[in-house]
Amino acid sequence: MSANRVTSQDVADQVGVSRTTVSLVLNKVPGSQISDDTQRRVIKAAAELGYVPDAAARALASRRAQIVGLVLARGPHHLASDAFITQILDGLIDVVRHNGMRLLTDIVEPHHQEGTYLELVRAKRIDGIILSGPRFDDNALQSLEEESFPTVIMGQLPKTALYSVDIDNSAAARIAVAHLVNLGHYRIACITNASTTYTAAADRLRGYRDALESAGLHYNEGLVRFGDFDPNSGYKQMKNILEIKPRPTAVFVASDVVAFGAMTAIRECGLAIPYDIAIVGFDDVPFARFVDPPLTTVNIPATELARKSCEVLFQLIKKDFPDEKHMLVDTHLVVRQSCGASLN
Amino acid sequence: MSANRVTSQDVADQVGVSRTTVSLVLNKVPGSQISDDTQRRVIKAAAELGYVPDAAARALASRRAQIVGLVLARGPHHLASDAFITQILDGLIDVVRHNGMRLLTDIVEPHHQEGTYLELVRAKRIDGIILSGPRFDDNALQSLEEESFPTVIMGQLPKTALYSVDIDNSAAARIAVAHLVNLGHYRIACITNASTTYTAAADRLRGYRDALESAGLHYNEGLVRFGDFDPNSGYKQMKNILEIKPRPTAVFVASDVVAFGAMTAIRECGLAIPYDIAIVGFDDVPFARFVDPPLTTVNIPATELARKSCEVLFQLIKKDFPDEKHMLVDTHLVVRQSCGASLN
DNA sequence: TTGTAAGCGTTATCAC
DNA sequence: GTGATAACGCTTACAA
Numbered sequence: 081m082s083a084n085r086v087t088s089q090d091v092a093d094q095v096g097v098s099r100t101t102v103s104l105v106l107n108k109v110p111g112s113q114i115s116d117d118t119q120r121r122v123i124k125a126a127a128e129l130g131y132v133p134d135a136a137a138r139a140l141a142s143r144r145a146q147i148v149g150l151v152l153a154r155g156p157h158h159l160a161s162d163a164f165i166t167q168i169l170d171g172l173i174d175v176v177r178h179n180g181m182r183l184l185t186d187i188v189e190p191h192h193q194e195g196t197y198l199e200l201v202r203a204k205r206i207d208g209i210i211l212s213g214p215r216f217d218d219n220a221l222q223s224l225e226e227e228s229f230p231t232v233i234m235g236q237l238p239k240t241a242l243y244s245v246d247i248d249n250s251a252a253a254r255i256a257v258a259h260l261v262n263l264g265h266y267r268i269a270c271i272t273n274a275s276t277t278y279t280a281a282a283d284r285l286r287g288y289r290d291a292l293e294s295a296g297l298h299y300n301e302g303l304v305r306f307g308d309f310d311p312n313s314g315y316k317q318m319k320n321i322l323e324i325k326p327r328p329t330a331v332f333v334a335s336d337v338v339a340f341g342a343m344t345a346i347r348e349c350g351l352a353i354p355y356d357i358a359i360v361g362f363d364d365v366p367f368a369r370f371v372d373p374p375l376t377t378v379n380i381p382a383t384e385l386a387r388k389s390c391e392v393l394f395q396l397i398k399k400d401f402p403d404e405k406h407m408l409v410d411t412h413l414v415v416r417q418s419c420g421a422s423l424n
Numbered sequence: 425m426s427a428n429r430v431t432s433q434d435v436a437d438q439v440g441v442s443r444t445t446v447s448l449v450l451n452k453v454p455g456s457q458i459s460d461d462t463q464r465r466v467i468k469a470a471a472e473l474g475y476v477p478d479a480a481a482r483a484l485a486s487r488r489a490q491i492v493g494l495v496l497a498r499g500p501h502h503l504a505s506d507a508f509i510t511q512i513l514d515g516l517i518d519v520v521r522h523n524g525m526r527l528l529t530d531i532v533e534p535h536h537q538e539g540t541y542l543e544l545v546r547a548k549r550i551d552g553i554i555l556s557g558p559r560f561d562d563n564a565l566q567s568l569e570e571e572s573f574p575t576v577i578m579g580q581l582p583k584t585a586l587y588s589v590d591i592d593n594s595a596a597a598r599i600a601v602a603h604l605v606n607l608g609h610y611r612i613a614c615i616t617n618a619s620t621t622y623t624a625a626a627d628r629l630r631g632y633r634d635a636l637e638s639a640g641l642h643y644n645e646g647l648v649r650f651g652d653f654d655p656n657s658g659y660k661q662m663k664n665i666l667e668i669k670p671r672p673t674a675v676f677v678a679s680d681v682v683a684f685g686a687m688t689a690i691r692e693c694g695l696a697i698p699y700d701i702a703i704v705g706f707d708d709v710p711f712a713r714f715v716d717p718p719l720t721t722v723n724i725p726a727t728e729l730a731r732k733s734c735e736v737l738f739q740l741i742k743k744d745f746p747d748e749k750h751m752l753v754d755t756h757l758v759v760r761q762s763c764g765a766s767l768n
Numbered sequence: 769t770t771g772t773a774a775g776c777g778t779t780a781t782c783a784c
Numbered sequence: 785g786t787g788a789t790a791a792c793g794c795t796t797a798c799a800a
Contacts, residue, residue: 087793098771103795113769132546136483137793140776145480147528152513162510162710169496169509173531177540182549184491184528187517196521202476205526311714340714347716366506367711370655370684372691431777442787447779457785481777484792 086131094125102126106133139204148176148393149206150185151197153213157309160273160337161213163365164382168212168234171386179394181207188213195220201229208393210234214278230396234389236406238279243396245389245407249280252378252411253287254294256360257332259376259413261295263421265330265358268292269303271317271342273335273362276306284334284362303328307338314341322349322357330358330419336365336377343371343418354420364414374416384409430475438469446470450477483548492520492737493550494529495541497557501653504617504681505557507709508726512556512578515730523738525551532557539564545573552737554578558622574740578733580750582623587740589733589751593624596722596755597631598638600704601676603720603757605639607765609674609702612636613647613665615658615686617679617706620650628678628706647672651682658685666693666701674702674763680709680721687715687762698764708758718760728753 088102095102097118104112105122114122125131139145150172155161169183176183184206186197198220200206208230211221216237224231225242233244260268268288276282289299303324305317314333321328322345333339339361343353351357353373361368361377368375388409395402432446439446441462448456449466458466469475483489494516499505513527520527528550530541542564544550552574555565560581568575569586577588604612612632620626633643647668649661658677665672666689677683683705687697695701697717705712705721712719732753739746 085793089793099794100772100796101770104770107795109796115769118769130546132543134484134793135547135549136480136489137776138795139480140478140484140778141793141795143776143795158510165509165513166502166506169529169531173529177530177537182528182530182544184526185513185517186521186526187513193521199476200526202474203479205479337714340711344714344716367684370681370688371715372688429777433777443778444780444787444789445785448786451779453779459785462785478777481792482779484794485777485779487779487792 085134086129088131088133090129091122091126091131094129095121097122143204145205145207146181147184147206148172148181148390149197149200149209150183151200151209151211151213152185152187153211153216154187154189155214155309156190157274158213160309160335160363160365163337163363163367164380166366167382168386171383172210172390175387175390175394188216190215194218198223201227208232208397210389210393211237230393232389232393232396234385236279241405243392243402243405243407245385245392245409247380247385247411248408249283250287250290253284253332253334253362254291255287255411255413256362256378257288257291258295259415260330260332260358260360260419261291261297263330263358263419266297267303267326267328267330268297269305269321269324269328269331271305271307271314271321271331271333271338273307273333273338274309281334288332288334307333307335309335309337311337311341311344314338314343315345316341318342318345319349322346322351328357330360332360332362334362336361336363336368336375339375339377340367340371343375353418358419360413360419368414369416373418376416376418377414378411379414380411381409429478430473432475432477434473435466435470435475438473439465441466487548489549489551490525491528491550492516492525492734493541493544493553494527495544495553495555495557496529496531497555497560498531498533499558499653500534501618502557504653504679504707504709507681507707507711508724510710511726512730515727516554516734519731519734519738532560534559538562542567545571552576552741554733554737555581574737576733576737576740578729580623585749587736587746587749587751589729589736589753591724591729591755592752593627594631594634597628597676597678597706598635599631599755599757600706600722601632601635602639603759604674604676604702604704604763605635605641607674607702607763610641611647611670611672611674612641613649613668613672613675615649615651615661615665615675615677615682617651617677617682618653625678632676632678651677651679653679653682655681655685655688658682658687659689660685662686662689663693666690666695672701674704676704676706678706680705680707680712680719683719683721684715687719697762702763704757704763712758713760717762720760720762721758722755723758724755725753 195218212234236246274281307313364377364379539562556578580590618625651657708721708723
């Protein structure tokens with residue numbers, strides 16, 4: 081059974097120094113100059129006694145909770161973003177731990193418990209916050225901004241002055257579509273991931289258009305359809321696209337999950353991927369390589385996104401403000417079997 | 425810019441009472457008898473001033489962090505379990521929040537930072553812990569047990585006296601296989617989700633066998649293959665099964681992810697699901713309904729599992745020990761299109 | 769190079 | 785019914 085808790089006083093007594101010294105040594109306080117010998121003895125005693133500083137006491141005295149908050153905002157269709165939670169958690173926890181901190185997670189549903197995350201800040205439960213999700217249009221966000229509480233948006237939010245880390249959606253879409261162009265396709269359709277009121281969707285559509293135009297191809301609105309996050313929307317829009325005459329030879333679907341539905345539609349029409357129609361997705365969700373055929377798609381480095389967000393957050397906490405407010409991490413095309421070889 | 429923090433003293437001053445009274449009122453302390461009038465005035469003042477108790481101070485004084493820890497142990501192939509993280513988080517955060525607490529998440533890799541989670545306990549950062557994952561064979565677990573620190577295993581661990589919440593793997597498998605039997609199949613193959621050194625795998629295999637036997641069918645080892653968590657293992661084992669003469673008319677795959685690979689193998693052999701061969705999976709991962717054809721499978725109520733685990737944990741924290749140490753939550757078969765109609 | 773002492777903002781135990 | 789007062793265990797000026 082556990083004896084009484086070991087406190088820094090116990091360690092101090094054992095070594096024959098004061099609690100101050102123990103604190104200085106164990107926290108490796110920069111300015112302090114404790115003799116090497118004393119240091120060793122303190123560290124040894126602490127280890128022997130199994131001393132673990134009390135988090136609450138430490139937080140109270142130092143005014144730092146040593147916890148960062150991750151707040152996930154759930155959208156109406158949170159399937160796509162959910163696919164990355166594991167990676168996000170991996171990246172975040174890794175960086176957080178390397179900085180001697182911990183991760184506290186909260187979820188907010190739209191128009192429901194919005195702003196609950198402010199309690200985390202007010203109670204000084206967390207030292208910084210990472211927000212991820214489609215929207216945070218509550219005024220809690222504005223409060224954070226005004227108080228300049230360390231905050232990083234993972235992904236993007238329209239009109240906010242907060243720091244953010246995201247991918248370059250239009251550049252990534254451009255590369256995906258260029259891949260199709262390079263394979264010899266010139267009638268390339270597009271299904272967006274969502275309504276273009278979502279900036280990510282608008283950006284990806286712009287990338288599609290840019291790729292076409294910079295290849296000298298005509299951008300044709302008639303080849304564009306709008307998905308709505310889920311496979312079913314992809315299914316329906318694809319059915320529609322397949323009726324276009326002449327039939328497009330390729331389609332860029334700006335979301336893997338939507339693409340899965342599109343693939344089903346293609347199969348149902350008795351067409352083969354990639355022979356009759358090539359398809360390229362976006363997101364590289366974990367299951368993209370397990371569909372039939374494995375989907376060529378744009379990889380979103382979710383872990384990297386998380387790590388970077390966390391690193392920026394730590395800079396903000398240290399008041400070492402980055403020059404750039406909006407950072408981007410690199411995406412890359414993952415070529416699998418859904419586009420086949422060159423048409424030429 | 426934020427003014428000085430509002431403390432309970434400020435509230436007390438405003439009302440003209442002591443901090444004690446404020447604490448008593450705001451925490452709704454059972455024994456206390458503060459006049460209704462005073463109560464109202466305290467609550468009003470607190471709201472007006474925007475008073476939010478300091479978490480660290482509160483934790484220090486009350487010796488309760490008001491945080492529960494979720495520790496995820498990563499196995500060698502954590503794809504299947506990852507599929508549920510979102511649901512787990514949803515369930516946990518919901519219950520935790522209803523109890524005025526928060527959720528802190530940590531991840532441990534096998535044989536890596538094992539036992540790191542003990543720091544959470546030692547530093548009194550958390551009041552209870554929920555462990556999830558294939559294995560925790562470090563001795564940190566034993567320490568928790570010895571100190572009777574509130575701990576709940578979500579899922580199962582061989583030989584542990586800790587409280588746990590899990591599904592009844594063998595019963596669920598039995599129902600899945602019975603479904604196939606009821607459809608008229610009598611040559612039913614099986615691909616396990618993993619090696620039977622994993623108790624969940626052994627239990628599911630046992631369910632398969634029981635279902636067969638209680639239907640008066642002969643259990644035939646020759647129809648059993650062993651999967652290994654990923655689609656590729658399912659692909660290979662299924663190819664193998666398809667060479668069996670006479671060919672089985674159905675297969676029970678004890679993991680959706682493994683089943684996805686099996687489905688690919690079936691397609692590659694030019695066979696149609698469910699016409700040539702029926703297939704039923706296990707897990708009901710979020711993508712199960714999006715494969716072609718949508719997979720009939722056993723739903724694991726991950727959210728429910730999480731909620732229940734959390735509820736048990738709160739009981740342990742309150743020292744209100746449940747009679748049962750090992751609880752089970754119900755699973756159910758989700759019938760989709762991968763088994764077709766009756767063969768009769 | 770190390771120690772003293774004053775907080776940090778609550779909760780909890782008694783008195784009144 | 786309500787209020788002093790002492791913990792809670794640590795950090796951090798400031799002294800020595």
